[in-house]
Amino acid sequence: MKKVIIVGAGTAGLASGIRLLKDGFDVEIYEKNEKPGGRMFRIEEKGFQFDVGPTIVMMPELYREVFEYSGANPNDYLDMSLLNPFNTIYYPDGTKLEISSELPSLIRQLEQFGPAETKGYLDYLSSVYERYQRVKNHFLDKSYRSAWGFFNPKSLYQAYKLKTLNSAYTSISRFVKDEKLRQALSFQTLYIGVSPYSGPSIYTIIPMIELLYGVWYIKGGMYQMTKALERRFLEMGGVINYNSPVEEILLVGNKTAGVLVNGKPRYGEIVLCNADFPYAMKNLIKDESKKGKYKTSKIDTMKYSTSSFILYLGLNKKYKTNVHSIRFAEDFKRNIDELDNGTLPMDPSFYMYSPSQIDPTIAPNGKELIYVLVPVPNMQKGKSEWTTDEVETYKNLVLNKIEKIKGFEDVKDHIEVLKTFTPKTFNYKFNLEYSATFGLKPILTQSVYFRPQNKFKTIDNLYFAGSSNHPGAGVPIVLASAQLACKEILKDHKPNE
Template sequence: MEKKVIVIGTGVAGLASAIRLQHAGYQVEIYEKETMPGGKMYKIEKDGYQFDLGPSIVMMPELYQEVFELAGRDPNDYIPMEKIDPMYSVFFNNNEDGYEISADFIQLMKTLEGFSYEDAQGFLTYLQKIYERFLVAKNHFIQRPFRKATDFYNPYTMWQGLKLKTLGNADRFIGKHITNEHLKQMISFQTLYIGISPLNGPSLYTMIPMIELLYGVWFIKGGMHTMAKSMEQLFFELGGKIYYETPVDHVIIENQKATGVKAGNEEIEADYVMCNADFPYAMKHLVRDPKAKGKYTDKKIDKMKYSCSCFIMYLGMNRKYDGVKNVHNFIFSDDLEDNLKGIFNGDRIADPSFYVYIGSKMDASLAPEGKDGLYILVPVSDLSTANYFWDEETIDYYRTLVIERLKKTAGFENIENDIVSETYMTPLDFASKFNAYNGACFGLRPTLTQSNHLRPQSKAKKCENLYFTGSSTHPGAGVPIVLMSAKIATEELILDDQGEKKAHVSNSSLQGGYV
C-alpha cells in the first residue's frame, strides 16, 4: 500500500518535493491557503498587465529543468527558456546611459577594460578564486544534509570548510581584486538576491555573480509563474492532489511523531509531513508540541537574524519602453554602502538603490498590446528591524524617491506621466500573504551562524516523520537553491522510509552539473 505524504504549501520547494515524492511512489497531497500555486512565485494581474510577484531572474536553468527530467518529461514542453544577452544594465547617477553586462565574455571584457586593465585583471583573479570555492561548496556543503553533528564535525568536512575561507565579507573580498568603486558594487550587490548585505555577508556568496556571469541569465516564457503552474501540471499528471484555499492550522504530533495535519476543521492522517511553510513561522505556529520544537523555541525564533524585505511596485505603462535596452535594470544610489547599512539598521532609506524588471520586453503577452509593465523592487528592512511603519505615507515616500530617480535615468524620463495602473507589495503583505516571518522575503539571513549545519535542516531534530523545505532551511534562499532544498528533503524522507539505496535512486536524474 502506498504511504501517504502531506506537503504544506505550494511554494517552489513544496511543489518540487511533492513531484519527487509522487514520482518515487508515495501518495502525495498538498494543502495550500492561497488559490493558485507558487508561494512567492505568484503573479499579479491588473488592468491587462501581468507581473511576476517575487522572483524574476532565472539562473542555473539546469535546476529548474531537473524536476521535469526526473519524471521523464522534456522541460521545453513545460518551461520554454530563452537566454538573455545582455543580462542586465546598471545605472549610476553620473552615468545616465548605464553599463551593459553581457553574457558574451568578449563583450564583458571590453566593459571591464573600460574601467581599467588592472580591474579587468583583478576580475579574472576574483573569478578564479571564487570558482575554486564554489566547487568545494557545491560538492561538500550545498547538496548534502547535516543530519547529525558528526556530518560536519569530522576532519574531512572541516578541512573542506576551511577552503571556503568564510570569515571575510563579500565587499572586502571583491575589493582585494577590484579598486573601482562602481565596478566593485556591480559585482558585490548580488548578495541581496538572498537577502544579505555584501558588507557583512560571507565572502563565499560572491559566487552568485560568478554563477550569473559564467552561466548566464534566462527568461521563462510567460514569466516565473510559468514554472509554478508547470510544476502543478506535472504533479497532477503524476496523480497528486492539491487542496487550495485550505490553510493548515497545525501539524498533528503524537509522542514526538508527526501523524498528519489539521486543515479546514479536519484532521488528515499521513505517514509523513513535508512542511514548505517558512520555517520560523512553522515552528512558531504549526509545530505546537514544545518537545517537537527542540531548540527552536519561540524565544529563539525571535532572536534569529532575518533577511531584508522588499517594497515592490507593479506599474502598468501607457506605452512600450523601447528606450530601455534591457529586461533587468539596476539603479544604484550615490552611496551604496550607506544604503546597505540603512536597510539592516532599520532606517527609512533616503537614497535607495533598486531594480527594474520589464518582463513584457521578452513576452509581449504580459501587457496590453503596445504597452509595457514595470516591476520595481526596493530592498528594505524586515519588520523586526524597521524603525518605521508601513502605511500610505511610507509607500508614497518610497514611490516618490523611485519616480524622481528614474526621471533622471535614460529611457525612463517620462515615467510619471506614463503610469496607467499601479499596485504594491510591502513587507506587511509578504508576512500576511505568504507567512514570511517578519516579512523577510528570503527567510533566515544566511550568516555564518545560520548556514550549513547551523541552519535549520530538512529532517526535524526532535520529531519523527516531519521534514522541512524552503528558503529558511539548508542550503538557503533563491529559486535554484530551494529546488536543491526540495531534493535534500525528499532524499531524507525516503532514506528514513526505505534506506540509502532507494533514496538515491528515487531522487537522481542528471549526472554531473549541479545535481
C-alpha cells in the same frame, strides 16, 4: 502506499511533490492561497502579468532537473532563452556597465576600467569558480542529520579552504580596486537578503554563476515555472487543495499524524513543510516541548534577511529599457548600512525588471510592464509600520526616482495599473516572519549545518524544504532544498511499507 502531506504549494512544495510521486508515495498539498507559487506568485490585471517575487533565472539545469527526474522532457514545460547582456548597472554619475556572459562583450566593457582591473575581474572568476565547486561538492548537495556530518576532519578541512570569514565586499576588493566594479560584483548578495559588507564571502559565487552560466528568461515570465510544476504534479496524480491554510501539524507522541485544516484533521504518515520555517515553528507546532532548540524564544532572536518594497507598473506607453537593470544610490555603502540598522532609505538603490521588452505575452500590445524592487529593512529591525500614509509617501519617492531616468520623465502620466507589495504584504500573504523576503539571513551562524535542516530532529516523520532551511534562499537553491528533503524521506521510508 504511504501518504505525504505537504504544507504549501511554493516552489519547494511543488518540486518535492513531483519527486515523491515519482518515488511511489501518495502526495497531497494544502495551500493557503488561491493559487500556487508561494513567493513565485503572479498578479494579473488588465492584461498585465506581473511576477510577484523572483525574476532572475540562474542555473537553469536545476529548473530542468525536477522534470527530468519525473521522466518528463523539460522542453515540454519551459521555454528558456539566454539573455545577453543580462544586466545593466547604472551609476549616479551617469556611467553604465552592461554585464554579459559572452566573454568578448564582457571584456570590451571591462577594458573601460583599464587592463589591471580587467585582469583582476578575470582572476576573481577563476578563484571563485574553484570555491563554487568546493561548495557544490561538499556542502550544497548534502544534508546534516548529526553534528558529525559537519564536524568531521574532511568537512572542516573543506570549510577552512573556503575562507569564508571575511565579507563578500572585502573578498571582491582583493581582485578589483575600482569602486564601481566592486559594487558590480558584490551587490548580488541582496538577491538573498544580506549586505555585501557583512554577508559571508562565499556569496561572491552569485555573480560568478551569472557570468559563467548565464542569466536566462522563461517565456511568459517566472510564473511559468510555477504553472509548469503544478501541471506536472497534477499529471502524476498529485492533489492540491487551495484556500486551505494549515493551522497545525498534528502529532501523536513524537510522530507526525497529519495536519489540521479549517478545523478538520487530514491524516498522513509523513509531513513535509514548505511553510517558512520560523513561521512553522511559531505557529504550526503547538507544543513548545516538541520544538527542540527552535522554541519561540529562539525564533524571535534569530537573524532575518532584508524585506522588499515593490511597485508593479502597467504603463500604457512603450518605454525603452533593459529586461534587468540596477540603479545605485549616490552613497551605496550608506544605503546598505541603513538596511542593517533599520532605517528606511531615502536615497535607495533599486532594481528594475521589464520582461515586456522581449516578451509580448506579458503586457497588452503597445504597453509596458515595469517591476521595481527596493530593498528595505525587515519588520524586526525596521522603524516603519507601513501604514497607508507611509506606503503612499514611499511609493511617490520611488516614482520620483524613476521619472529622473532619461526617457521616463513622463512615467506618472502613463500609469494604467499600479500595485504595491510592502513588508507587511509579504508578512501576511506568505507567512514570512518579520516580513523577511528571503527568510533567515544567510550569515555563517545560520548556514550549512547551522541552518534549520531538512529532517526535523525532535519529531519523527517531519521534514522541511524552503528558503529558511538548508541550503538557503533563491529559486535554484530552494529546488536543491526540495531534493535534499526528499532524499531524507527516502532514507527513512519506503513508499509501500
